[in-house]
Amino acid sequence: MKMITIDASQIPSGNAVTIINGVKFNVAVSPYQFPKAFEVEYNKDEGTVTIHFKYLGKEQIGEIDHVSDQVTISHGRHSGKILAVHFHADECDIKAIRMFATGEMPELIKQIRPEQISTRLNFDVAASALNVYAPQIAEFAVAQM
Amino acid sequence: MDTDGNLRGHGWPSTWSIDLTLMTGYWRDQIKLSKFWSLTLRLTQLLAPLGLGAISIAITYDYKPAWFFPTSIVVAVISALAFIAQWAIDNSGCPYKKYVEAVLEYADQFWEIHPNQYGKERFRFRITLFELMTLRRWRWRKRKTWTHYLVARARFPKSGQRRKRIWFVHDHEAEVCQGIAGRIFAKETILFTEELPDLHSIPQPRDADFKKYATSTGTTIAELRTDMPYSRVIGGMPVLSQDGQRWGVLVFDAPITEAISKDSLYGENSDRFAMMLTVILSGGAP
Structure with missing residues (x-):
């Protein structure tokens, strides 16, 4: 397993707004839901690449969501934040993995749009972090194959 | 919420049970004898x-x-x-109280020496740590009341006043939660208000100001008229325990509107001491 540290300044964070009782409030993703690092793991038996998101605290995995045939997402037990993404990948296909990490996966994650605003912000940040660090993730995944 | 900004439709629990909880709460100082x-x-x-x-x-x-x-x-x-x-x-008193107060002071000084990236002047703001408490509901009270409330546990700069104000909260309905603390708790994000009206304006504040203040902060007009807060901007973030459950809320407030912005609440600063609080409050460090 290899670790990639996420540089928070490289990830775009828009100004989100929420309305409560007709009053506007500025919101931003909480420090507990901003991913600090990736851990990339390749499981040879199953042929799956797993990207673990590292956060402050030690929340355990709760729900597991099958987003598509290829992709599975593990959510945090209490907050519902994204803890890991598992996807099937053919061996040594660095291009496919990179394409997948830059294009399809962030799209899939953004499409989920959870109801709770904190989880939604967390998913947005996770998707753009994947987008930024896709080349390194693909490299690390292939290195383990 | 009705037109006066009062919370309606939620029965208030009797206050003696809360007073008892506050009195027997573990967060007070150690008893000191002469x-x-x-x-x-x-x-x-x-x-x-x-x-x-x-x-x-x-x-x-x-x-x-x-x-x-x-x-x-x-x-x-x-x-x-x-x-x-x-x-x-x-064995009386909270073992981590002084550590938490130290963290809040650290946060204050950290922001002092790391002004935000635009080189603006750094204004001081007050930091308050609220803890989530569960209200015991008696079997014979069939009526639905509030089940949780937030109590102020530590504050920096320290003040001699007793912090008696509590905020009733709902798990996820931000509309019925009281106070900005309740809103942050329900939303679980960094959250801060737009500019709040000045309640100390000269010659005297308008009724509309009170109304706007009350609806934005989830308080009542009557409360505002007695409290007369100086805060022009209030914000904060949730505090979680080590396993990801909500422990409470950290609230910042200041009388100057520019004092609290996304830059001051976001990034490395808040990461650092959110983690310190989490570790201390989960009983890790001391």
């Missing part, structure tokens, strides 16, 4: 061997005055009570 009383307590503890010795003598020897046995028992009991009192005093 020099006279602490010395008296120590000396009374020294009577223990005397009392026990006297009891054993009274049991062993037949020839003794009639008052000897009861007196030795009284001395032993008094010294035992002194031991129990000493134990209770030593």
Whole structure:
């Protein structure tokens, strides 16, 4: 397993707004839901690449969501934040993995749009972090194959 | 919420049960005795061997005055009570209170030396840590009442006032939560208000200002008229325990509108001491 540290300044964070009782409030993703690092793991038996998101605290995995045939997402037990993404990948296909990490996966994650605003912000940040660090993730995944 | 900004449709729980919880809460300071009383307590503890010795003598020897046995028992009991009192005093108070206050002070100084990236002046703001408490609902009270509330536990800069205000909260309905603390708790994000109206404007604040202040902060107009807060901007973030459950809320407020922005609440600064609080409050560090 290899670790990639996420540089928070490289990830775009828009100004989100929420309305409560007709009053506007500025919101931003909480420090507990901003991913600090990736851990990339390749499981040879199953042929799956797993990207673990590292956060402050030690929340355990709760729900597991099958987003598509290829992709599975593990959510945090209490907050519902994204803890890991598992996807099937053919061996040594660095291009496919990179394409997948830059294009399809962030799209899939953004499409989920959870109801709770904190989880939604967390998913947005996770998707753009994947987008930024896709080349390194693909490299690390292939290195383990 | 009705037109006056009052919360409606939610029965208030009786306040005595909350007062009792606050009184017996573990977060208070350790009980401090004056020099006279602490010395008296120590000396009374020294009577223990005397009392026990006297009891054993009274049991062993037949020839003794009639008052000897009861007196030795009284001395032993008094010294035992002194031991129990000493134990209770030593174990009173919250073990992490001073650590949490240290973290809040650290946060304050950290922001002092790291002004935000646009080179603006850094304004000071007040930091308050709220803890989530569960309200015990009695079996015989069938009516639905609030189940959770937030209590102020630590504050920097410190003030001599007792923090008695509590905010009733709902798990996820931000609309019915009281206060900005409640809103942050329900939303679980970094959240801060737009500019709030000035309640100390000259010659006197308008009624509309009170109304706007009340709807934005989830308070009532009556409360505002007695409290007359100076805060022009309020914000904060949730505090979680190590396993990801909500522990409470950290609230920042300031009388200057520019004091709190996304830059001051976002990034490395808040990461750093969110983690420190989490570790301390989960019972990790001290």
